[in-house]
Amino acid sequence: MIRVLEQIGRVFLRLFEETGLWFTMLWRTMAWSVRPPYGVGEWFRQMVRLGVDSIPVVFLTAMFTGMVLALQTFIGFQRVHAESFVGSVVALAMLRELSPVLVGLMVTGRVGSSMAAEIGTMRVTEQIDALEALATDPIQYLFVPRVIAGIVMLPFLVVLGDALGIGGGYLVAVRLMHANPVQYEINTYQFLDMNDVWSGLIKASAFGLILTLTGCVRGYYTTGGAEGVGRSTTAAVVNASLIILLSDFFLTKLLF
Amino acid sequence: MTVATNMEPQSDPNAEPMISLQHIYKSFEGKEVLRDLSIDIARGESVVIVGGSGTGKSVTLKHIIGLLRPDSGHVMIEGRDITEMRPVELNRFRQHFGMAFQEGALFDSMSVFENIAFPLRRHTKMTEEAIAARVEECLEQVHLHGVDGKRPSELSGGMRRRVGFARAISLKPEILLFDEPTTGLDPVISDVVADLIVEMDRTLNTTTVTITHDMKVAFKIADRVAMLFQGHIVEDGTPAEFQRSENPIVQQFIEGRAEGPLTDGTNE
Known part of the structure; x- marks a missing residue:
């Protein structure tokens, strides 16, 4: 019994430790982001890596999510003769929820993992020590450009995801399920307001921060050679995905 | 030359040591690695710290540059306490x-x-032309030519070390630290690297601290050799004094014997 309680205590201690570490690193990243030198070139390089290079993944994810959502809701809504709401449901779901979360998760898998692997490899090959020895703070040089890229580029990807999801839904409803195109378009925009767009974009920035910072922190604290890098990469994806899903609920509660 | 061992560090009234480690203690997860380590290194001196694997040589070097902070004790560089x-x-x-x-x-x-x-771009306002000239100069200092466009993965182990040396001297530092500069290199390349360290130490007029377990290299590049054992300095002197030392720990290490005080109580 005592052992079980000890184990539970250990899990909670570790959880508090990790949370404290995450917020400490967030604070250090914020503090270093306002100190020169800024290394704007590196910011743009990371933005291209995180944003532009993720376009194909976002394209497929958002498009097919919009398509399957339209297909599912059309079939379901047909039963209660509510097909005219399909456009609204697809648009609202994509803007408020699916596009930010799915883009966040996909970019976590693609970029958060590679950040953890890259920084983790730098840690185990002493490149991070070398950075410090060259009077360069690793938080400023490695974390700041990546976190800024996440905060700035994820909203752009989410806007793209919104458009593609709504477009995919339109294609399925109109071409496959033979909905009236004009009516579908009217229904799509009828119940939307700008708050739906803004809240999705705020979520996107928050998820961008979460996935990049988690990737960087996990990489930074890598120990134990190649195996350690593997562990960090997995932990980065799992932790960031969980934080995104948990924070999604609280952000939704806060924003609506 | 200042000689200080684990006993009270001796102070030279005429010259403040360039580097002074004072009563350093450091543990990792309850395992004590450095225990009351003290050593003074004078300006311009080339000191080699030797010791077996896992005795805390790298940890000592990382304390000098502030990559690690001691649990207690002080690291003084030119009279300034970097731990503060x-x-x-x-x-x-x-x-x-x-x-x-x-x-x-x-x-x-x-x-x-x-x-x-990299360090020139971050810490100086040099033009790209001046940076290119300085990079060329640094590569010449380590006798490397025509490798500037190559990636580190395309270089041999010895060349990578030399590029590392070139990067280390690019900002014209006053203190040079070498962490196991010849480990994993063949004996000939090790000797070339040791010669290079001697040459750099002389021409750049730096204070140099090297850690190694290669005694041949140590005797070649050192003005002074210090031996680290059980977390503190157990012997400290010129290469000649070190070789003559009657300390059984030093003798076992120099001779590379399996039996002796270094391995007593271990399974190695």
Whole structure:
């Protein structure tokens, strides 16, 4: 019994430790982001890596999510003769929820993992020590450009995801399920307001921060050679995905 | 020359030591690695710290440059205690140092040129032409030519070390630190690297601290050799004094014997 309680205590201690570490690193990243030198070139390089290079993944994810959502809701809504709401449901779901979360998760898998692997490899090959020895703070040089890229580029990807999801839904409803195109378009925009767009974009920035910072922190604290890098990469994806899903609920509660 | 061992560090009234480690204690997860380590290193001196694997040589070197902070004790560089410095101040202060890492620790996302230019671009306002000239100068200092465009992965182990040396000297540091500069190299290349360290120490007029377990290299490059054992310095003297030492720990290490006080109580 005592052992079980000890184990539970250990899990909670570790959880508090990790949370404290995450917020400490967030604070250090914020503090270093306002100190020169800024290394704007590196910011743009990371933005291209995180944003532009993720376009194909976002394209497929958002498009097919919009398509399957339209297909599912059309079939379901047909039963209660509510097909005219399909456009609204697809648009609202994509803007408020699916596009930010799915883009966040996909970019976590693609970029958060590679950040953890890259920084983790730098840690185990002493490149991070070398950075410090060259009077360069690793938080400023490695974390700041990546976190800024996440905060700035994820909203752009989410806007793209919104458009593609709504477009995919339109294609399925109109071409496959033979909905009236004009009516579908009217229904799509009828119940939307700008708050739906803004809240999705705020979520996107928050998820961008979460996935990049988690990737960087996990990489930074890598120990134990190649195996350690593997562990960090997995932990980065799992932790960031969980934080995104948990924070999604609280952000939704806060924003609506 | 200042000689200090684990006993009370001796102070030379005429010259403040360039580097002074004072009663350093450091543990990792309850395991004590450094225990009351003290050593003074004078300006311009080349000191080699030797010791077996896992005795805390790298940990000592990392304390000198502030990559690790001691649990207790002080690290004085030119009379300033770096353990008291705030991170931003310490970061700036590190421009006084050049450190060459065991495997080079070159940034593998950059070319050789970019690696050496990295500190110049970050910490100076030099033009690109001036940076290119300085990079060329640093590569010449380590006798490397025509490798500037190559990636670290395209270089041999010895070349990577030398590029690491070139990067370490690019900001013209006053203190040079070498972490196991010859480990994993063949004997001939090891000798070439040792010669290079001697040459750099002389021509650049730096204070040099090297850690190694290669006694041949140690005797070649050192003005003074110090031996680290069980977390503190157990012997400290000129190479000749060191070789003559009657300390059984030193004798076992120099001769590379399996039996003796170094291995007593271990399974090695």
